[in-house]
Amino acid sequence: MRAVKNLLVLYTGGTIGMLETPQGLAPAGGFEARMRAHFDQQADAPALNWRLRELTPLLDSANMQQANWLAMRDAIVEAVERDGHDGVLLLHGTDTLAYSAAALSFLLLGLPVPVLLTGSMLPAGAPDSDAWGNLGGALQLMATGIENGVQLYFHGQLLHGARTSKLRSEAFDAFASLPRQRDGQRVDAVPARLDYRQPRHTVNLAVLPVFPGLQVSHLRALLGSGVQGLLLECYGSGTGPSDDQDLLDALHDAREGGVLIAAISQCPQGAVHFDTYAAGSRLRDTGLVSGGGMTREAALGKMFALLGAGLDVQAAEYWFALDLCGERAQ
Structure with missing residues (x-):
């Protein structure tokens, strides 16, 4: 477990950054400016360097496909191996958040840095939104120390990326890792x-x-x-x-x-x-x-x-x- 010093925030869309349109909530760009403006006003904001990259096209995660998983995987590998980031925070919509966390758990086997996924049930800026709490908690975990591997942070819980499901469609504690029998033989090293x-x-x-x-x-x-x-x-x-x-x-x-x-x-x-x-x-x-x-x-x-x-x-x-x-x- 170690603290992340140089974080990439990979923004894929989802409710956390949505804005209202005539058709309803839809993914919107420019989230880095909103995020920095919020945390610049917080005296206890997590202390770490970060930059944000928008992965286009921004998606409502109901539209997530395998090709998007591969694009996320490519962006994360590039951030680590080319740009020197020692951690990645991925912002994602909640509908398919557990699916992406699981897929990335297997696509990123052996990656030497932590990858953490989060999102929100209400958009950032909406009254009583959970967005800034989830985002701030995720940043704090990265700043203070987190294990390598793919994990999911939501409503104060740190969850295993390949054990989590979305159980509730509206409540803030939407995600959980339910007890399921696990007796598989662990491999010694990733092939x-x-x-x-x-x-x-x-x-x-x-x-x-x-x-x-x-x-x-x-x-x-x-x-x-x-x-x-x-x-x-x-x-x-x-x-x-x-x-x-x-x-x-x-x-x-x-x-x-x-x-x-x-x-x-x-x-x-x-x-x-x-x-x-x-x-x-x-x-x-x-x-x-x-x-x-x-x-x-x-x-x-x-x-x-x-x-x-x-x-x-x-x-x-x-x-x-x-x-x-x-x-x-x-």
Whole structure:
């Protein structure tokens, strides 16, 4: 843990910097001037040097895509390796904040500086906004000392980047890291193929919740769209409609065809244990890999980082089953 001396504030848009328009709140530029004006008036403002970079186009995070994750990753690596920044604070909208935190956790494996994400539920300048509290708290953490890795700061909580979900749509304490069983084997060192310097590309991924009435035609239509990875959100400990042989065959055929298929639990505090029920064992035998107790955000971001690095399905399954940054193990 060390104090950050030369911080980059990477502003991607989001509610924190939005201004009112005739169509409603929308991302707005010029946030550095507003931020400096605010903290210049605070006697106890965090003491560290920082500069702000706007990552264009500024986004409502509801519009966040994989290409934006890659642009954030590139900007962070450039800030560290070319410009000498020893920490990055990323300002982001709350709708997909947990998804970006998880994706960056895997895209920035081995990065030798801390990356902290924050945002707000109300715009800076709005009455009773949480924006300056979240921003000031994040700056204070950077100034006093923070561990390397990707983390999220919100409403006074410092949260693991690959364990956090947005649970509330309006409350200030919108984010939490719920207790989920984590028993994955931690890797001793990040492989060079997954290091933060490794270029990535976009990947065709899909998430499919299991539900009563799921038909094999639904699954085959999704697989027919050319997905490279499918995240299956199963019931409880990893069960699903195991008496539907056509559906099981579709999963098996997709895996044999090179699609990475992983399973997580739909339960907010769940974990996959295929062997608990025969229904789970039959799903596993089609070629599913267990996501253990990972969140949807973590599992999706991990699949993206692995397949986006060009790994084949066997290598991706191997690394998916291990703990790379604390997403599967304590």
